[in-house]
Amino acid sequence: MSVETVNRGYVYSGTPTSDEAESYFHQCFGANRLMYNLHTAHLYEYLEKNGYTIGDKLPTFKEMGMPTVKEFKQTRMNEEGNKYLYEVDAFASNEAKQHFKKAISAFDKNAFKGQFKKSALKRQKTLGIEPTFRDLKGMPKFHSRKNSKLSYTTFNQHDNIFIDENKVLHLPTARKSKLSEVTIKLNTHRPLPNGSRIKHVTVMTNAQGKFEVSITVEFEMEVESIGIPAVERILGLDYSQANFFVDSEGKKANYPHYYLVMEECLAKEQRKLSRMVQGSKRWERQRLVVAKLNTKVVNQRKDWLHKKAYALANRYDMVVVEDLDLRAIGQTLKLAKNQQDNGFGNFRLYLKYKLEQQGKYFVKAPKTFASTQICSDCGVKNTALKGDISTRDWTCDHCHEWHDRDHNAGLNLRNYGIRWIDEVLLAPLLVAA
Incomplete structure (x- = not known):
C-alpha cells in the first residue's frame, strides 16, 4: 500500500x-479568444513579410518578435479609452498564449509534410485560387466569436x-x-x-x-499495488468495428451505437434547420434542438464507456489493447462513421487511468504486432490476412486450427501481455539480483 x-x-x-456574473464570464471568453487571435495575426504578418517556405517549421516567439501579453493588453482600448483586457481575469489572457504555443508545437511536428486542407485543394481545382501557408493543415487559425x-x-x-x-x-x-x-x-x-x-x-x-x-x-x-506475482487475470482486447471489441475470452462488448440510433431523428431536425434563415430566431431555436440531440448522444456514449471501463478495471489485473491509429481509421470512407461513433480512443484513456488507480497494468501492443495474422495456437503467421479485413474467420495451414478473426487477435494480445510481464517487469529484477 x-x-x-x-x-x-x-x-x-x-x-x-x-x-x-454571466456577463463577466463572457468577457473572459472574449479576452481568451482575442488574445489568441492577436498572436495569430502577428504570426501571419511575420510570415507574409519574411516569406514562408512550405515544409519549414514556424519561427519562435523571439525570432518573430512576438509582443508580450502585457504589450497586447496595452493596445486594446474601448470607446471610453479604458484598457478593457485588464478588467477580466489575467489567466484568461495568459492561457491563450500557452494554447497558441501548443498549436505551434503541434504544427512543427508535421510541418515537413506540407499538406494543405481538402477545402483549399478543392478551391484550387474549382476556382483556381492557389493555397497559401494559411491553408496548411495544423496551422494556427483565428478563433471565431460565433463558436458556441x-x-x-x-x-x-x-x-x-x-x-x-x-x-x-x-x-x-x-x-x-x-x-x-x-x-x-x-x-x-x-x-x-x-x-x-x-x-x-x-x-x-x-x-x-x-x-x-x-x-x-x-x-x-x-x-494498493497488486505485485508482479499477483498478475493472474489478463485480458486481451481486439478492436472490432461491429462489436466495439472482442476479448480473449470470446466475449463481445456489443456497443449500442447511440449515434446510429439517433441518426434518423437528427437528419430530420437538421433538414428543418437547413431551410431556415441563418441567424434568425427560428433558426436559433432549431439549432438548440439539434444541439440537444447531439449532446444526448455524447452523454450516452460517455456514460457507457465509463461503466464498461470501470467493470473491466475491477475484474482484471492487466488489460492489453492494440496501438491502433484511430485517426487513420477515422479518415476511411467505410469505417469513419462507426469509429467516430464508438469513441474507442476515449475508452482506452478511461481504462488506463482506472487500472492504474488500482495499481494494475494497462499495456499497448505496438503497431508492428500482427495480432490478427498470428495463429494463437502454434504461432505461425498467416500473411495472406495482411490488409484483408473482409475475412472474419480462417484456418491455420500449419496446425489446421479454425479461428474467429477477432477472438484469435484477443488471444494473441493476451499472450503478448504474458510475455510483457517477463520481458519488462521481471527482466530488470533478475538483472538486479
Whole structure:
C-alpha cells in the first residue's frame, strides 16, 4: 500500500448566480479568444513579410518578435479609452498564449509534410485560387466569436477558489473589475474527494449555450499495488468495428451505437434547420434542438464507456489493447462513421487511468504486432490476412486450427501481455539480483 498524489478532473453543469456574473464570464471568453487571435495575426504578418517556405517549421516567439501579453493588453482600448483586457481575469489572457504555443508545437511536428486542407485543394481545382501557408493543415487559425463552445481557465492562488456549503463555486476577478468575485451554482452530481484541493477551474459553454465547469483537484490516494506475482487475470482486447471489441475470452462488448440510433431523428431536425434563415430566431431555436440531440448522444456514449471501463478495471489485473491509429481509421470512407461513433480512443484513456488507480497494468501492443495474422495456437503467421479485413474467420495451414478473426487477435494480445510481464517487469529484477 502506497500513498500517491493524484490529479483528477470533475465536470459539473452550472448556472451563474447573477446576470453580472454571466456577463463577466463572457468577457473572459472574449479576452481568451482575442488574445489568441492577436498572436495569430502577428504570426501571419511575420510570415507574409519574411516569406514562408512550405515544409519549414514556424519561427519562435523571439525570432518573430512576438509582443508580450502585457504589450497586447496595452493596445486594446474601448470607446471610453479604458484598457478593457485588464478588467477580466489575467489567466484568461495568459492561457491563450500557452494554447497558441501548443498549436505551434503541434504544427512543427508535421510541418515537413506540407499538406494543405481538402477545402483549399478543392478551391484550387474549382476556382483556381492557389493555397497559401494559411491553408496548411495544423496551422494556427483565428478563433471565431460565433463558436458556441467558449471557455477560459483560472488558477487557484492562496485559496481564492472554493466551494461553499451551498454548492456555489467562488472564482476570483481582476483588480480593475467592478465585481469583487463571481459565483456559479454547481449541480454536483458527485462530490469531490475528501481532503482535495482545487488547482484550477475551466468555465465553458456547451453547444446549447449552457455553462459547464471543469474542476481539477489534487488529493492523496492510497494505491494498493497488486505485485508482479499477483498478475493472474489478463485480458486481451481486439478492436472490432461491429462489436466495439472482442476479448480473449470470446466475449463481445456489443456497443449500442447511440449515434446510429439517433441518426434518423437528427437528419430530420437538421433538414428543418437547413431551410431556415441563418441567424434568425427560428433558426436559433432549431439549432438548440439539434444541439440537444447531439449532446444526448455524447452523454450516452460517455456514460457507457465509463461503466464498461470501470467493470473491466475491477475484474482484471492487466488489460492489453492494440496501438491502433484511430485517426487513420477515422479518415476511411467505410469505417469513419462507426469509429467516430464508438469513441474507442476515449475508452482506452478511461481504462488506463482506472487500472492504474488500482495499481494494475494497462499495456499497448505496438503497431508492428500482427495480432490478427498470428495463429494463437502454434504461432505461425498467416500473411495472406495482411490488409484483408473482409475475412472474419480462417484456418491455420500449419496446425489446421479454425479461428474467429477477432477472438484469435484477443488471444494473441493476451499472450503478448504474458510475455510483457517477463520481458519488462521481471527482466530488470533478475538483472538486479
